[in-house]
Amino acid sequence: MSYNLLKGKRGIIFGALDEKSIASQIAIKCKEQGADIVLTNAPVAMRFGQIQELAEKLECEVIPADATSVEDLENLITKSMEILGGKIDFILHGVAMSINVRKKKSYTELNYEWMKKTFDISAISFHKLMQTAMNLDAMNEWGSIVALSYIAAQRSFPDYNEMAESKALLESFARSFGYHWAKKANVRVNTISQSPTITTAGSGIKGFSDFYGYADRMSPLGNASAEACADYCVTLFSDLTRMVTMQNLYHDGGFSNMGMAPEVLED
Numbered sequence: 001m002s003y004n005l006l007k008g009k010r011g012i013i014f015g016a017l018d019e020k021s022i023a024s025q026i027a028i029k030c031k032e033q034g035a036d037i038v039l040t041n042a043p044v045a046m047r048f049g050q051i052q053e054l055a056e057k058l059e060c061e062v063i064p065a066d067a068t069s070v071e072d073l074e075n076l077i078t079k080s081m082e083i084l085g086g087k088i089d090f091i092l093h094g095v096a097m098s099i100n101v102r103k104k105k106s107y108t109e110l111n112y113e114w115m116k117k118t119f120d121i122s123a124i125s126f127h128k129l130m131q132t133a134m135n136l137d138a139m140n141e142w143g144s145i146v147a148l149s150y151i152a153a154q155r156s157f158p159d160y161n162e163m164a165e166s167k168a169l170l171e172s173f174a175r176s177f178g179y180h181w182a183k184k185a186n187v188r189v190n191t192i193s194q195s196p197t198i199t200t201a202g203s204g205i206k207g208f209s210d211f212y213g214y215a216d217r218m219s220p221l222g223n224a225s226a227e228a229c230a231d232y233c234v235t236l237f238s239d240l241t242r243m244v245t246m247q248n249l250y251h252d253g254g255f256s257n258m259g260m261a262p263e264v265l266e267d
């Protein structure tokens, strides 16, 4: 249902690869709520993903950008302002990738060059994005910037591997840069810590489907879906959450505050 919560707002959405991507659901909901958006993803995703189909459906443009390249980010943000007709009101960072996870390296056998790449793609890109947008003076007053995180930033989830440290870094960038963005233009910066969700990135984690079921039983409301995450994200992009900043916000059906759930012990 549309409440026109984002009417007249301009946004950039990173990370829509296919229909399962959390970012795809966010893009759909942002459009439903009246926003004008630009989709972006790594150049390689243009070939493997279904981003063009999504863009046609949502009648929006796609601008390729490697999130680790400041040059690509400058081009993306400048072109987005041209296409959308003004400064940006919201940005979604839904970018993550680990070569160590992909190559099934265990946490005690990590390749450090790949680890650096993981941190660059999954966390430092968030800083690069915010710094580039600040240098280009690209955000409107009271704008909103959100990145997607996971509770492995705070607790130990052995199979989440080096992505745990990536998320810890990502959340820290939200807190630290949140100060500077608030002072510059009252822009807020938050991370959403989302339930396990069946997507390309999620399914790459070892034992993901068993873990997905465990988290579902451990959460009194069950796992939060990508669609529900998109609804939450819309509220954070809207004018109804203007004083929320520098937070890591759990969107996980209650998982993060559970100790023991009897449902986990049931056969």
Ligand SMILES: NC(=O)c1ccc[n+]([C@@H]2O[C@H](COP(=O)([O-])OP(=O)(O)OC[C@H]3O[C@@H](n4cnc5c(N)ncnc54)[C@H](O)[C@@H]3O)[C@@H](O)[C@H]2O)c1
Residues within 6 Å of the ligand: 014, 015, 016, 017, 018, 020, 021, 022, 023, 041, 042, 045, 065, 066, 067, 068, 093, 094, 095, 096, 097, 121, 148, 149, 150, 193, 194, 195, 196, 197, 198, 199, 200, 201, 202, 203
């Ligand atoms: N799926 C889950 O269980 C889950 C849970 C919590 C948080 N998250 C986070 O949500 C975000 C979105 O992931 P998803 O689960 O929707 O999976 P996804 O695989 O659909 O999305 C990951 C995206 O990152 C993009 N990407 C990778 N390298 C890039 C680069 N160099 N430049 C630009 N884009 C690049 C991919 O093309 C893809 O679109 C990620 O940050 C992920 O860690 C996912």
